[in-house]
Amino acid sequence: MLDGGCEAAAGLAVYGAEAVDAAAPASARAALLADDVPARLTRKDPTLWGPEAQAEAEVRLGWMDTFRRSRELLPQLAELKAELADLDHVVLAGMGGSSLAPEVITRTLGRPLTVLDTTDPGQVRAALGDRLDRTVVVVASKSGSTVETDSHRRAYWQAFLDAGLTEAEAGRRFVVVTDPGSPLAATADEMGAFVLLADPDVGGRYSALTAFGLVPSALAGVEVSELLDQAEELFGALAGDRDNPGLALGAALGAAATNGQDKLALIPDGTGIDGLGDWIEQLIAESTGKNSLGILPVVIEDPGSPGATGPDILTLTYGGALPAGAVPGGGVRPQVAVNGPLGGQFLTWEYATAVAGVVLGIDPFNQPNVTESKENTNRLLGSGLPAESPTFVDGGIEGYWSAGEGRTDTPVPADLADALRLLLAGLGDDGYLAVMAYLDRFADAKAGQVRPGLAAASGRPVTFGWGPRFLHSTGQYHKGGPQVGSFLQITGAVTDDLPVPGKPYSFGELQAAQAAGDRQALAERGRPVLRLHLTDRAAGVPQLLDAVRGLRS
Structure with a gap:
């Protein structure tokens, strides 16, 4: 004990x-x-969180007993599963609170679910090529305007049409989960998709036991009533x-x-x-x-x-x-x-x-800094990415070092090992390092091994997030929390890009704009940011891991 x-x-x-x-x-x-x-x-x-938080809290406390209202979904889910019995590959297109809970549920209970929460063109292309003829896509967005999720919806719609389905047949392959009155609800009606409305009085990150957590899990074969029983x-x-x-x-x-x-x-x-x-x-x-x-x-x-x-x-x-x-x-x-x-x-x-x-003394229901990187992304998609020259080139890795706007008191790294040592040296006794990898979290999965390596070398807390997934998670803390973070951003060359249907940009361009927009938001706060761009992902990931291991020698 x-x-x-x-x-x-x-x-x-x-x-x-x-x-x-x-x-x-x-x-x-x-x-x-x-x-x-x-x-x-x-x-x-x-009123528990003070007068400034009261208005938000009044419409965000439904999670406390949403398990009761969620029982109304159970007969709808049973009917939907029967209607879609011929489609046994479930893809969830969602970000943050719309994807994390169903991923935990299905992994824990051993049911297959493909979670698509990336803008990496390689990962999106792999998902589109996986059992398309047996695929049903759950498109989940509380606001109905999430750019990643809208891009996934467009990509799957085009893929279904390219495979020879009619628009009516393609519409049947979509299940939309969103709030009542959201733009996505109207789009779903136009597509002929199935629509299940979520509890509007529950914020995204508190939505595990609402339609956002339950619909994709149920379609993947989970008996979701048991989760509601446990909460009740x-x-x-x-x-x-x-x-x-x-x-x-x-x-x-x-x-x-x-x-x-x-x-x-x-x-x-x-x-x-x-x-x-x-x-x-x-x-x-x-x-x-x-x-x-x-x-x-x-x-x-x-x-x-x-x-x-x-x-x-x-x-x-x-x-x-x-x-x-x-x-x-x-x-x-x-x-x-x-x-x-x-x-x-x-x-x-x-x-x-x-x-x-x-x-x-914090309002636990708002996220005042989440939109900042989104706004930067939208601006960069319109204007184009700024021209940047690498601080150093080391093998298959280009390094871009920023000490943070207004800071001129740090040296300039000469190579990869120097840059990593410089980044870790700045952590101090209260800092943390956030690793942010804008890569394919399956094909480039070994990149995640940098977290324990950097934690061992630094003796400080090190987090790891796949971009842009983490923007809907720790991205708020990076910008709104204590400003003691240092940031390692990893990007990779795109060799086979994928257009976003109906948009003037590709998935690769969207991914690059998201990475650049977040770098900008962090640098504006005076925080150190090291970007490592893998010009060859297959060679760059092992090179980075070797460099991290070398920090302890």
Whole structure:
């Protein structure tokens, strides 16, 4: 057992939270109870986060009991599955909150789902070429205007027509999930697509148990009613002062962040939940990373990977059912462990994030900086990318170094190894490094190995995100959170580009504009950004990994 005991309900247990809260100068939990936060939150009290957040909270607290309204989807999903029984390859085109939860659900429960959340032309082309004759595409966007998702919809529509389908036959291959009244709902009607409307009072990153999480999961073969049952069973405990795992976790997150542990290592313990860290990462980073405050989630590959501990890191493991007598953690000694069924995990983490927002004095429902990179992208698509000359060329890698606007106090790197050392040297005692890879997350998957390598070399928290996927997740924290980040952006040459039908740009051009727009937003904040452009991806990834390994020699 961890220090701090265990608090559990409905099969969901949080270990160690009490000790984390007790270590803080003042008890976050005691303050939350004094303000009657558990009961007020379950009543959906929009005043919990202050007057400036109230208007947003009034229309964003539906996640608290959306599992009840989501049951209305179940007969519709049964009918839809029967109607589409001949289409057994499910593709989900969605970003952020529209894709992360279904990916966790289907991976954990062993059901096949192709998640398309990229603008990399190679990855999009591979998806289009995979079992097209058996494919149904779930197009998921809350706003209905997400550029990546609209591009995927256009690409699949054209692919179906090119394969000889009529427009009516192509329309049948699309299932659209969006909010009532969104532009995508009108487009879906024009296409003849199936439309399932989501709960409008739930924000994207809190939408796991709405149509966004349930529709693609159900089509992939998951019995989604079980997730709703698990959340409903837990709900009754969330108003209580004791035996309330959501309160225990939220108080621990808030207390740790106010006590110098504002980075959260998320480590799977190997007990049956696959990929939950990526979903938690978005929820916490986008909800808390604003006003120069926030909790930085650091997704760790396994209990043996580096970067899971440190003076400013709260070490947390998560998983499903623990065997009797097992010690939480799966091989690492965490400070907090969360174990239980997936439906309960979703609701517990949403509740805990909202509670942490109370402790930190942050509105957990807005995302004031997310649109910045989007606006930069749109401008660059119109004007073209700025001409840039590399700072250095090292083998198959071009390096572009920016110390940040207004900063002239750093040296200029001469080669790849020099650049990486310079980047790590600037992290200091409170900084973090964010690796942002605008590559194909399947064909270029080995690029992800730079995260543990850089964490081992630096001794500091290192995050890794596939672009533009992370823009809908940690992108908010990068710009709105504490400005102590350094950034490594990896881009790759496009050898076989793909047009976006009906648009004056290609997927490769869109990807490049997204990368450039984000670099600009970070540099404007005075943050160091190293861009490594792989002129040959197949050779560049191994060269980069060799350079990272060399940092420790």
